[in-house]
Amino acid sequence: MSDTAANAADLTHGVAVPVDGGERLRRWRLVLGGGQADGTGCELSGQDAAMDRTLTALYGGRSGTGANSGRSGDRSAGLGGSAPQVARWLGDIRTYFPSSVVQVMQRDAIDRLGLSALLLEPEMLEAVEADVHLVGTLLSLNKAMPETTKETARAVVRKVVDGLEKRLATRTRATLTGALDRSAKINRPRHRDIDWDRTIRANLKHYLPEHGTIVPERLIGYGRADRAVKKDVVLCIDQSGSMAASVVYASVFGAVLASMRSIDTKLVVFDTAVVDLTEQLDDPVDVLFGTQLGGGTDINRALAYCQSLITRPADTVVVLISDLYEGGIRDEMLKRVAAMKAAGVQFVALLALSDEGAPAYDREHAAALAALDAPAFACTPDLFPEVMAAAIEKRPLPIPEK
Secondary structure, eight states, X not given: OOHHHHHHHTEETTEEOOOOHXXXXXXXXXXXXXXXXXXXXXXXXXXXXXXXXXXXHHHSSOOSXXXXXXOTTOOOOOOOXXXXXXXXXXHHHHHHSOHHHHXXXXXXXXXXXXXXXXXXXXXXXHHSOOOHHHHHHHHHTGGGOOHHHHHHHHHXXXXXXXXXXXXXXXXXXXXXXXXXXXXXXXXXXXXXXXXXXXHHHHTGGGEETTTTEEOOSSOOBOXXXXXXXXXXXXXXXXXXXXXXXXXXXXXXXXXXXXXXXXXXXXXXXXXXXXXXXXXXTTOXXXXXXXXXXXXXXXXXXXXXXXXXXXXXXXXXXXXXXXXXXXXXXXXXXXHHHHHHXXXXXXXXXXXXXXXXXXXXXXXXXXXXXXXXXXXXXXXOTTTHHHHHHHHHHTOOOOOOOO
16 A cells, blocks of 8 residues: 555545544555455444445445355355345435435445335335436336336436426526526517617727717617517437436426527427427426337438427527437438528527537537537536527537647
């Protein structure tokens, strides 16, 4: 064990925390998992030993779901195959670790130990820490879910969705309302509708120094915010399994956009088939349970359907959320994007709408879209309102730096 590695283990938020030799050995023992190979010679007791058992159950040497092998210090145990045992483990990790760590450990348990089937049991769902990734897993299991579990599953999904909507809705509405007002300028506004800041800036060249004033030749104003729909938005969402988190966030944003009278929002999900879920937009939970994660992908077919929904190209924003792995006709897909843009549609291509960044994606298709002036990029939920505002105002998109 090197001093450099030991010091690294003692860092908290990038600041070195002085610890004595015994505490340092204790930390290394928890990291390394015991046994002759760890070299610490440190014995754990009490809460440390219990914490070590929860880590052993998940990160032990075996990847199956067999029962605990029982030998102290040997990380070869598992979680077992029964829901009660897993539910107890889920309770233990909430006792010993913060929520952010609990969510990571849950995802690891589902991935490493094949516990997805146990999520079909109500007692399991009541024990888990709900987050976006868990919702994605539940949606992928939706068709196999027994009736006894569906009510609990909806409650879990509802809890996550309500939290996301509370976090995202206010800022989204405020950002887009401002963008809508700015995009709705008119050339002959009524006096109360004049945007004086933009009018002055546009007429600075008409300043008369002898009079100390500007004589505006062109007035710029806002359209009335409470009048007819200003923009049409079509959200076109790839529901293949890799896009699970994006589907969750897109459904929440779809519901927020649909609540704004100035935006006519449509939501379309697709794999090899296309499903219009616009009628369910008042409740994102209904939208999510209307999706079917997994399967193939036919982006061309989905965009063909979205094209059929467009009646006002110059006032329409189409948002494609996909990893761009196309199982349909590639050239036709690109022709549709080019045709929409030529008609005045603002086309946005997002490789993901999540906090994780870009997943694996088809780089050739992304490059082809960029050549059509439709760059594809990953977008976080916090950035999405700014992306939509830029599309509504027809200005360059705020593409994150790689």
